[in-house]
Amino acid sequence: MKVTRKITICGLVQGIGFRPFVHQVADRFHLKGEVCNNEKGVQILVTGDQAVIDDFYNELLHYPYELARIRSFKIEPHPLQKFTVFQIVPSPEGKTLNLPFTPDMAICKKCSEELEDPSNKRFSYPFTACVECGQRWAIAADYPFERAHTSYRDHPMCDSCQHEYTTLKDRRYHAQTISCPECGFYCWLEADKQPLAVTGEEVFKEAAEKLQQGQILAVKNSSGFLLCCDASNETSVNQLRTRKHRPSKPFAVLFPDMEQVKEVVHCAEKAAQELKGRVSPIVILPMRKKPERQLAFTALAPNLEHLGVMIPYNGILKLLAAAFGAPLVATSGNLHAMPVIADNQEALSKLAEVADVFLLHNQYIINPQDDTVVKFTPKHHRQIVFRRSRGLAPNYFDAPYTTEKKWVAMGGELKSAIAMIPNSYLYISQYLGALGSLETYTRYHAVLQRLQSMFRFTPDIVLADKHPAYQSRAEGKKLAGKSGAEFQLIQHHKAHFAAVLAENNLFDQPHDVLGVVWDGTGYGDDGQVWGGEFFRYEDHRISRLSHLEYFPWIAGDKMAVEPRVALLAMTDDPEVLKYLSEEFSREEWTVYQKLKEKNTLRSSSMGRVFDAVAALLKICHHNSFEGQAAMQLEALAEKADPEEAVAWNDLVADGDLNPAALISRVFNELQQGYSPEVLAMSFLKTLGRFIFKVAENYHFNHLAFSGGVFQNAILTDLVIDEAGNNYKLYFHKELSPNDENTCFGQLMYALNCKQEEDEVSG
Amino acid sequence: MDKKKIELGHGSGGLLTRELLDELIFSTFRNPYIDQKHDGAVLPLTGEVVISTDSFVVSPIFFKGGDIGELAVNGSVNDVAMCGGIPKYLSLAFIIEEGLPVEDLKKILQSISIAAKRSGVEVVTGDTKVVEKGKGDRIFINTTAVGMKHPGADITMSRILPGDQIIVNNSLAQHGMAIMSEREGLAFESAISSDTTNLNYVVSDILDRFGTQIHLLRDATRGGVAGVLSEIAVDTSLGVFLKEEAIPLQKQVAAACDLLGLDPLYVANEGVFLVVAHQDIAHDLLEALKVQDPEASPAIIGEITTAHPEMVVLESKIGGRRVVTPLIGEQLPRIC
Numbered sequence A: 001m002k003v004t005r006k007i008t009i010c011g012l013v014q015g016i017g018f019r020p021f022v023h024q025v026a027d028r029f030h031l032k033g034e035v036c037n038n039e040k041g042v043q044i045l046v047t048g049d050q051a052v053i054d055d056f057y058n059e060l061l062h063y064p065y066e067l068a069r070i071r072s073f074k075i076e077p078h079p080l081q082k083f084t085v086f087q088i089v090p091s092p093e094g095k096t097l098n099l100p101f102t103p104d105m106a107i108c109k110k111c112s113e114e115l116e117d118p119s120n121k122r123f124s125y126p127f128t129a130c131v132e133c134g135q136r137w138a139i140a141a142d143y144p145f146e147r148a149h150t151s152y153r154d155h156p157m158c159d160s161c162q163h164e165y166t167t168l169k170d171r172r173y174h175a176q177t178i179s180c181p182e183c184g185f186y187c188w189l190e191a192d193k194q195p196l197a198v199t200g201e202e203v204f205k206e207a208a209e210k211l212q213q214g215q216i217l218a219v220k221n222s223s224g225f226l227l228c229c230d231a232s233n234e235t236s237v238n239q240l241r242t243r244k245h246r247p248s249k250p251f252a253v254l255f256p257d258m259e260q261v262k263e264v265v266h267c268a269e270k271a272a273q274e275l276k277g278r279v280s281p282i283v284i285l286p287m288r289k290k291p292e293r294q295l296a297f298t299a300l301a302p303n304l305e306h307l308g309v310m311i312p313y314n315g316i317l318k319l320l321a322a323a324f325g326a327p328l329v330a331t332s333g334n335l336h337a338m339p340v341i342a343d344n345q346e347a348l349s350k351l352a353e354v355a356d357v358f359l360l361h362n363q364y365i366i367n368p369q370d371d372t373v374v375k376f377t378p379k380h381h382r383q384i385v386f387r388r389s390r391g392l393a394p395n396y397f398d399a400p401y402t403t404e405k406k407w408v409a410m411g412g413e414l415k416s417a418i419a420m421i422p423n424s425y426l427y428i429s430q431y432l433g434a435l436g437s438l439e440t441y442t443r444y445h446a447v448l449q450r451l452q453s454m455f456r457f458t459p460d461i462v463l464a465d466k467h468p469a470y471q472s473r474a475e476g477k478k479l480a481g482k483s484g485a486e487f488q489l490i491q492h493h494k495a496h497f498a499a500v501l502a503e504n505n506l507f508d509q510p511h512d513v514l515g516v517v518w519d520g521t522g523y524g525d526d527g528q529v530w531g532g533e534f535f536r537y538e539d540h541r542i543s544r545l546s547h548l549e550y551f552p553w554i555a556g557d558k559m560a561v562e563p564r565v566a567l568l569a570m571t572d573d574p575e576v577l578k579y580l581s582e583e584f585s586r587e588e589w590t591v592y593q594k595l596k597e598k599n600t601l602r603s604s605s606m607g608r609v610f611d612a613v614a615a616l617l618k619i620c621h622h623n624s625f626e627g628q629a630a631m632q633l634e635a636l637a638e639k640a641d642p643e644e645a646v647a648w649n650d651l652v653a654d655g656d657l658n659p660a661a662l663i664s665r666v667f668n669e670l671q672q673g674y675s676p677e678v679l680a681m682s683f684l685k686t687l688g689r690f691i692f693k694v695a696e697n698y699h700f701n702h703l704a705f706s707g708g709v710f711q712n713a714i715l716t717d718l719v720i721d722e723a724g725n726n727y728k729l730y731f732h733k734e735l736s737p738n739d740e741n742t743c744f745g746q747l748m749y750a751l752n753c754k755q756e757e758d759e760v761s762g
Numbered sequence B: 001m002d003k004k005k006i007e008l009g010h011g012s013g014g015l016l017t018r019e020l021l022d023e024l025i026f027s028t029f030r031n032p033y034i035d036q037k038h039d040g041a042v043l044p045l046t047g048e049v050v051i052s053t054d055s056f057v058v059s060p061i062f063f064k065g066g067d068i069g070e071l072a073v074n075g076s077v078n079d080v081a082m083c084g085g086i087p088k089y090l091s092l093a094f095i096i097e098e099g100l101p102v103e104d105l106k107k108i109l110q111s112i113s114i115a116a117k118r119s120g121v122e123v124v125t126g127d128t129k130v131v132e133k134g135k136g137d138r139i140f141i142n143t144t145a146v147g148m149k150h151p152g153a154d155i156t157m158s159r160i161l162p163g164d165q166i167i168v169n170n171s172l173a174q175h176g177m178a179i180m181s182e183r184e185g186l187a188f189e190s191a192i193s194s195d196t197t198n199l200n201y202v203v204s205d206i207l208d209r210f211g212t213q214i215h216l217l218r219d220a221t222r223g224g225v226a227g228v229l230s231e232i233a234v235d236t237s238l239g240v241f242l243k244e245e246a247i248p249l250q251k252q253v254a255a256a257c258d259l260l261g262l263d264p265l266y267v268a269n270e271g272v273f274l275v276v277a278h279q280d281i282a283h284d285l286l287e288a289l290k291v292q293d294p295e296a297s298p299a300i301i302g303e304i305t306t307a308h309p310e311m312v313v314l315e316s317k318i319g320g321r322r323v324v325t326p327l328i329g330e331q332l333p334r335i336c
């Protein structure tokens, strides 16, 4: 007797070839029926013998499709329905979306081969993609993931593509982003509003020529613009710096292949796998002492020992890199402090002063994203995410919470991102940047609106950072007002801690956890500037345990920009002051002394301690980008002989760290002739000791780390070394330790932690 | 007066009070209204009356470019002017902390008298209280200014239109920086003076000439220019676009702000006002301001736009566009 069954599969199952996969499995079992994407995932109707259907179901369950992330399977009886074939049917429209989005994926091996095969119809076709690779989130306007909901909507398939699309055995069977030179998109090159090259290969050949001549090229990539120039041409690189108003923040470099990568940097297996993987992020790798290929290193990454490396992850970059044949600077196509640009007209006007030539295409990018950036710690090869964007955004899986309500969390200010729970999934937007710039703020607002309209929801609760002057807080308040939602404020560092607790699923385990949350600044519950915090997590409560001893915070944001001011604020040691005074004009000196005397704002910022030490070692006097001094300090420490550098245990013997005493120690050792390299390392080792001293004093065996300071790979390795087998350590995994995680942390704090009475809510 | 310092008795209503009033106050302000020595004044006003009150608690009470007395007159006079009024009369109330040197009070009264004369208002009624040591901070002053509405004025937020130009009469942030330098004892190498002044004549002059083409007038006191503009953006649901280049700033003020990590847009002024005017008259108005005060540096600093509703945006010298948020308490650091 034949029966019909309905199978529902929820999770990340759309835009990855899941329905074709189901079709193939059904054919193997000779089952008839249909499969479609719906608002929850994939729904299958099959008619056949009960036993065969059970086998079919078990096959799907136990040998799931590799690219899928499945959350639930369900099989239910269904009224008998007759089918003559098995087929993929269109998605029903208009339901409220309840499924994860598919992130963009790096080009697969087979598509790469086609791209390079002169006999293939997609030879040199920049938009080559299949069910297993290519753009997804970048071009998604709405869901379910169907061609009609993407930038491909206005590009109907040609007959040949249509044929592949409908052939079960074809690897582009039901590939929503199928296209070819005949029916798809095209690139062209232009300068001064004049087209330079318009046909396929010529575009890239001509572009490579311009790059060779030292020109700066703006490339419209698969998720936004990149700015490129010859990475071995110092003049070009410096010119790009000048035009972009980016004096020293390192540039990423696009290498044509892994061979060239290895000529310049050390690339361990884990890093190589990451580069070649589906995300294919920028990986920050240590430069070779004696590179086999000369690049303009000092211009690419001034005062740093690492280089951000990427390899081509789509047809556009493959063709460009191959045509040029050597490493290229590849940095986000934006102006200083603005979001990445993804629109031709906008690029042509805004980047007119930056780029000499434009490599454009006619595909509309709906969700612009920067490249994701990761690093591996040198010794223990732990991955640290620096920026979470293309390839990872916007899903977040497996966060611990239950809620019936709809939530939005507004995140931080400088490294903003938005998190939300509009349905049974949790989403974290791509990195959006510093909200002080109108363009970034506008992008932030637009992303919020897009996600709201895609999910067709209004929040019940809106969360924001407690900082009274954060734009994200003001925007959250507006959103809450408009939606009639509750508005709650969450302290910055508690959000950080909750984020790392959630990533490691620690809310419901029996141990107390020490939260080590170190960053630049965050507004504290006491109105002071926090940043060197220790918390206790115990049974759904987070409480502040101790912190770096307070020092005066003077001169507003200037103290975060000028390490010398941080140093001045931190120390009263006459010797240090004498040494420091030459860094200031007479007027600055007297004014700052007075400010310090009269100061009422206090800070426990660990970020400023890094700044102060960097200023004392005279390696960084001006932070032209966030965390510059700390990065240079790390680079310096890396050059030290680790045996020579010792932790200053006496400074942290009581489980406290007084920044003034630390500064005096560094200074004295410097006077005694220790090298800045060794002192930088000793400083990091002392911080490591500090953490475990606090853990000992309060009897913790479980330690969790968050905050921008833990982007420091050396410190991370030191902590892992020091922990040995006596401690259990928890770090961020998929998220960055920096403020990008606070949106997620706000949600996790509100959903998993009881608020203390003294915590004021908005 | 025999006493060198103000005592509680000076506020008791007794003999000492009488002495204080007669010898210091009534003798300083002579006019038919105050000469009556009544509890109040009967004023010959007809038509639309404009009134504004303000309390002054500045510390220090004497500073470069002015003192609390001058501030107290200019403050209320300017507020009436900003409403499109022509100020005529002033009330004057003191709360004095016991122990204030009589000499200081005399100096303050002198400044009040000069400032009142300069702005053409008469002090017609007042009050004096003395509080115990520690219950005040030397001297607090409250003034209320009363005047007639200028016949050509129609000043209200709702008249602001997209395209309107934003004009300031003078360079920013002098008062706030002068006070800060005095109070914190910051030894800036170049002296910064408060810009406190009465704005009623210049306002009435531009109202004579441009009337209803002037849509809004605001003095940029506490909260600075950013405070006023944020209010405009929120209340009108329009955007305010500023050009950093165009904002007049004395070199030494800019340097001092930079030194302290302060944004001059948030620093208080006492002689700076903003005009939001129809674009057709903006340049003529600018010229008029230049003629009125050849020492000042008036400028068109921006305009009203529909591009970014409810937001104040500053285009920097290198082309970036920054969102200017209203000041919340002190200038807390936001950078990580």
Ligand SMILES: [Fe+3]
Residues within 6 Å of the ligand: A492, A496, A519, A520, A521, A522, A707, A708, A738, A739, B336
């Ligand atoms: Fe943070």
Ligand SMILES: [Mg+2]
Residues within 6 Å of the ligand: B052, B053, B054, B079
């Ligand atoms: Mg007032």
Ligand SMILES: [Zn+2]
Residues within 6 Å of the ligand: A107, A108, A109, A110, A111, A112, A128, A129, A130, A131, A132, A133, A134
């Ligand atoms: Zn592929």
Ligand SMILES: [Zn+2]
Residues within 6 Å of the ligand: A157, A158, A159, A160, A161, A162, A179, A180, A181, A182, A183, A184
């Ligand atoms: Zn085609």
